[in-house]
Amino acid sequence: MNLMKDRFLLIIFACVVLAAPLIFAPTGAAYPDLLQRFAIYGIFAIGFNILFGLTGYLSFGHAAFLGVGSYSAVWMFKLLSMNIVPALLLSIVVAGVFSLLIGYVSLRRSGIYFSILTLALAQMSYNLAYSVLTPLTNGETGLQLRLDDARVLDAAGDAGSLPSTNFFGLEMKEVFWNPTVFGYDLQFNWGYYVCAILLIASFWISIRIFRSPFGLMLRAVKTNQTRLNYTGISSRPYTLAAFVISGMFAGLAGGLLASMDPLAGAERMQWTVGGEVVLMVVLGGMGTLIGPILGAVFIKYFENIFSKINDGVLHGWFAIMPEWLDNAMVVIISPFVGKGWHLTLGALFMLVVIFLPGGLVDGAKRIGRVITGANRRAAKVGIE
Amino acid sequence: MGILEVQNVNKRFGGLQALNNVNLDVAEGSVHALIGPNGAGKSTFLNCLIGKLKPDTGSVKFNGQPVLGKKPHEINQLGVSRVFQTPEIFTDLSVFENVMIPCFAHRDGAFKVNAFARVMRDKEIRQQAEDILEDMGMKEKMNAHAGSLSRGDKRRLEMAMCLVQEPKLLLLDEPTAGMARADTNNTIDLLKHIGESRNITKVIIEHDMHVVFSLATTISVLAQGTIIAEGLPDEIKGHPKVREAYLGEAEV
Numbered sequence: 334m335n336l337m338k339d340r341f342l343l344i345i346f347a348c349v350v351l352a353a354p355l356i357f358a359p360t361g362a363a364y365p366d367l368l369q370r371f372a373i374y375g376i377f378a379i380g381f382n383i384l385f386g387l388t389g390y391l392s393f394g395h396a397a398f399l400g401v402g403s404y405s406a407v408w409m410f411k412l413l414s415m416n417i418v419p420a421l422l423l424s425i426v427v428a429g430v431f432s433l434l435i436g437y438v439s440l441r442r443s444g445i446y447f448s449i450l451t452l453a454l455a456q457m458s459y460n461l462a463y464s465v466l467t468p469l470t471n472g473e474t475g476l477q478l479r480l481d482d483a484r485v486l487d488a489a490g491d492a493g494s495l496p497s498t499n500f501f502g503l504e505m506k507e508v509f510w511n512p513t514v515f516g517y518d519l520q521f522n523w524g525y526y527v528c529a530i531l532l533i534a535s536f537w538i539s540i541r542i543f544r545s546p547f548g549l550m551l552r553a554v555k556t557n558q559t560r561l562n563y564t565g566i567s568s569r570p571y572t573l574a575a576f577v578i579s580g581m582f583a584g585l586a587g588g589l590l591a592s593m594d595p596l597a598g599a600e601r602m603q604w605t606v607g608g609e610v611v612l613m614v615v616l617g618g619m620g621t622l623i624g625p626i627l628g629a630v631f632i633k634y635f636e637n638i639f640s641k642i643n644d645g646v647l648h649g650w651f652a653i654m655p656e657w658l659d660n661a662m663v664v665i666i667s668p669f670v671g672k673g674w675h676l677t678l679g680a681l682f683m684l685v686v687i688f689l690p691g692g693l694v695d696g697a698k699r700i701g702r703v704i705t706g707a708n709r710r711a712a713k714v715g716i717e
Numbered sequence: 718m719g720i721l722e723v724q725n726v727n728k729r730f731g732g733l734q735a736l737n738n739v740n741l742d743v744a745e746g747s748v749h750a751l752i753g754p755n756g757a758g759k760s761t762f763l764n765c766l767i768g769k770l771k772p773d774t775g776s777v778k779f780n781g782q783p784v785l786g787k788k789p790h791e792i793n794q795l796g797v798s799r800v801f802q803t804p805e806i807f808t809d810l811s812v813f814e815n816v817m818i819p820c821f822a823h824r825d826g827a828f829k830v831n832a833f834a835r836v837m838r839d840k841e842i843r844q845q846a847e848d849i850l851e852d853m854g855m856k857e858k859m860n861a862h863a864g865s866l867s868r869g870d871k872r873r874l875e876m877a878m879c880l881v882q883e884p885k886l887l888l889l890d891e892p893t894a895g896m897a898r899a900d901t902n903n904t905i906d907l908l909k910h911i912g913e914s915r916n917i918t919k920v921i922i923e924h925d926m927h928v929v930f931s932l933a934t935t936i937s938v939l940a941q942g943t944i945i946a947e948g949l950p951d952e953i954k955g956h957p958k959v960r961e962a963y964l965g966e967a968e969v
Contacts, residue, residue, distance in 0.1 A: 335837055336835075336837070541832065541833050541835075542832050544835050544836060544837070545831055545832045545833060545834050545835060545836060546821050546825070546829070546831050546834055546836050546839070547829075547830055547831050547832040547834075548832070548836075549810075549814060549817065549818060549821070549836055550818070550821070552807075552809065552810060552814075553807050553810065553818050555809065556807040556808055556809040556810060557805060557806065557807050557808065559805055560805040560806060560807060560878075561807075561818070562788070562789045562790045562793075563767070563789050563790070563793055563798070563799050563801075563805070564790075564793060564818060564819045564822050564878065564882070565790050565793035565794045565819070565822040565823065565826075565827060565882065566790055566818070566822050566827055566828070567788070567790045567827040567828050568790075570827075570828040571828065574830055578832075
């Protein structure tokens with residue numbers, strides 16, 4: 334029964350993701366750049382949830398793996414080929430090795446000490462990327478493509494313009510279909526579909542891990558490590574494996590960010606990025622399958638759409654009202670939108686943590702229960 | 718040659734000599750009770766056996782194998798299980814999942830990345846888990862949340878988790894502490910029931926003399942870090958040193 338439910342969830346999820354350019358059209362978010370971000374940060378959050386949601390180990394350092402993934406991918410574009418496949422593979426491998434090192438050190442402690450260690454190590458990587466590692470990271474400017482890069486596998490193309498990233502010839506930034514449906518201009522873009530397929534694959538992997546004996550052990554780590562150790566299980570390798578898996582997901586996300594836009598800067602490794610993924614997972618529902626993706630979409634939507642609502646747009650909304658009321662409404666609402674979008678997000682986050690500890694997924698379940706409860710009551714009345 | 722041999726174990730905490738040259742020989746198949754007044758060093762001793770504490774000197778051998786310096790999970794994999802004073806279970810998981818974890822540990826060892834197997838499709842593990850729950854009379858509660866069980870059921874679940882690993886030695890740290898008389902009697906019955914169908918050596922640390930004299934085949938008395946007497950229950954009852962150190966405090 335569980336198996337059927339998981340399959341159903343995966344199919345629904347895949348349909349929604351593949352149809353996203355259509356589904357998001359009415360929300361104003363259906364442009365390739367933002368849809369790619371939804372999918373990429375969804376992958377990042379899925380991976381983070383395997384560590385944080387299952388084992389309860391809260392890492393603030395996952396931005397480091399995202400950054401490392403981006404740098405590896407850009408180096409692959411510079412040296413080998415503009416094809417994204419080798420770039421993504423290298424991102425995953427390098428982020429995996431890097432997370433093995435950081436995980437090995439920080440998992441010697443648990444709780445708040447673990448969080449602080451990951452935060453410190455990530456912040457260290459960020460500062461190194463800015464200073465000592467400049468030959469690798471190009472410091473403040475960020476790592477970019479140049480015309481005179483080697484790219485040994487690519488045939489010398491037309492010089493004079495930078496080549497673009499591709500998947501065996503399909504260019505990431507190309508919009509391959511541009512229909513108009515219900516008055517909305519839809520853009521179907523190769524880059525988004527690469528991200529979408531990888532998001533669906535990540536979601537499938539996450540379902541399998543959740544239902545596996547490995548996932549069961551990770552949940553056991555969260556609830557009672559003492560009992561687990563006295564049951565003959567060594568918890569350290571399990572937490573380390575979870576840490577590396579989530580690091581590899583972060584590396585994949587970083588590699589994808591670079592594949593969509595081939596440049597990498599140190600700001601991607603800053604702790605605020607690592608903090609953001611924590612918000613995504615908590616907001617969506619930690620330890621749930623779909624929650625992290627909901628959280629990622631929610632936060633990225635706020636960051637990109639809500640932040641663009643300025644006073645002009647607000648005046649447009651309230652244009653039908655008398656002028657004094659229009660002005661009053663704009664004064665009241667404007668601190669919460671536009672540049673103030675963080676305020677709304679913060680308030681929402683607080684509301685969710687206080688009233689819906691299980692996140693958005695918990696909220697959806699409660700609503701579902703109210704509806705089915707109402708249905709059941711209605712059915713009962715019908716029988717009587 | 719006993720299944721558990723402890724020789725000359727010493728443990729010092731600062732100025733306190735918690736264990737002073739403790740020797741213990743537990744015969745296979747016996748129920749060996751370790752009693753003693755508060756602060757006698759019973760818990761320290763148990764923690765030394767299980768790998769939580771490392772004694773300063775001395776040796777502990779299980780089945781002829783030295784276990785000192787080994788980690789708790791390694792000692793468990795050798796066949797030693799422990800029941801805690803307050804039941805340690807996975808409160809966020811279901812009863813069924815709680816029992817499956819030791820099944821996996823028993824079959825797959827201390828660490829295995831089987832991230833693509835499915836728990837619910839593992840017939841062997843499910844069967845084992847269902848059998849032990851049936852045996853312990855908890856089958857109808859198998860989908861319950863372990864955290865919502867009554868204290869007695871938590872204890873029962875913890876025992877099930879230990880037994881499903883088919884341990885050679887079961888260590889029980891005050892299994893009836895804080896229980897009402899009826900629950901204590903249930904626990905005694907449970908332990909007797911366990912003993913009937915399986916040949917498991919047990920070491921019990923206990924305060925309640927009623928429990929000790931109903932179950933134990935051998936009793937050792939620990940006082941101020943030293944074993945002051947050892948023998949059959951009847952011998953211990955009449956032992957003058959024991960009366961002085963311990964039994965005099967309570968009605969026997």
